[in-house]
Amino acid sequence: MGARRSSGARRWFAGASVALALVVAAPAALTAGDQPLVLPNVLPSRTLRVPILMYHRIDRARPGEPAMTRSLTVSLADFTAQVRWLHAHRYHAITQLQLFEALEQGAALPSRPVMITFDDGYADILPAATVLHGLSMPATAYVITDRIGSKAGFLSWAQLRELEVLGFDIGSHTVDHMSLPTLSDSQIHHELGHSRAILEHRLGHPVQWFCYPAGRFNDRVVAAVRAAGYVLATTTVGGVEQSAEHPLRLRRVRVSHALGVGGLAGLLGA
Numbered sequence: 001m002g003a004r005r006s007s008g009a010r011r012w013f014a015g016a017s018v019a020l021a022l023v024v025a026a027p028a029a030l031t032a033g034d035q036p037l038v039l040p041n042v043l044p045s046r047t048l049r050v051p052i053l054m055y056h057r058i059d060r061a062r063p064g065e066p067a068m069t070r071s072l073t074v075s076l077a078d079f080t081a082q083v084r085w086l087h088a089h090r091y092h093a094i095t096q097l098q099l100f101e102a103l104e105q106g107a108a109l110p111s112r113p114v115m116i117t118f119d120d121g122y123a124d125i126l127p128a129a130t131v132l133h134g135l136s137m138p139a140t141a142y143v144i145t146d147r148i149g150s151k152a153g154f155l156s157w158a159q160l161r162e163l164e165v166l167g168f169d170i171g172s173h174t175v176d177h178m179s180l181p182t183l184s185d186s187q188i189h190h191e192l193g194h195s196r197a198i199l200e201h202r203l204g205h206p207v208q209w210f211c212y213p214a215g216r217f218n219d220r221v222v223a224a225v226r227a228a229g230y231v232l233a234t235t236t237v238g239g240v241e242q243s244a245e246h247p248l249r250l251r252r253v254r255v256s257h258a259l260g261v262g263g264l265a266g267l268l269g270a
Contacts (some may be wrong), residue, residue: 036206046244052115054252058128093137103244133166142173142211145195171209180221192228
């Protein structure tokens, strides 16, 4: 379920750095398909209630880990209970494309839509992906491209393709997970453009979903994200209302270590 399995990226990719082929081995084959998505010049005035859940690690919190790491770690048992609760209460997990088409084109969404996202690209989300697949619930993994297959505990390229088979969209979380507002324009261009180029080349379809590292952004960064060809971007700003006028400032619901099913139900107003 990726970003329209299109390699209408073929036209875009032709303008990418030729050196990319030298640093990325065994790319997925690009096939003819739809053109990449484009935001309308005039963004519509439309607001939809779509909670976007923000997870990071799905694992066992270990004594001695930093408090932040523990906070961002949800056990597989808790995660399973949460998504089973969503499924039982008739929440419908949606894809990035469904959200884009609903916000920008007025397409209908199922009742009680929810989007499930995972930041950073930890390999421990694979068991969670199996749980979601069993419930026919899609999700999104935002990955840091320099950590793919090169840093212990993070997803490999083969695992990213496995996630796609299990119903995941893959989005960019930049090259190095640096705070974008602190970077120069050229550095921002690298973090946004190079990560997208690598993902598209290796996965074989456009990747137009983005997540701001640590949730940090400003107007300059948002403009650069749009110029880089992304059409939806998530923040860490809390909330469940998504605005078609601000598709690159989507709000999310943080799911922390101690939240549990009751806490999630409360955040969703159930």
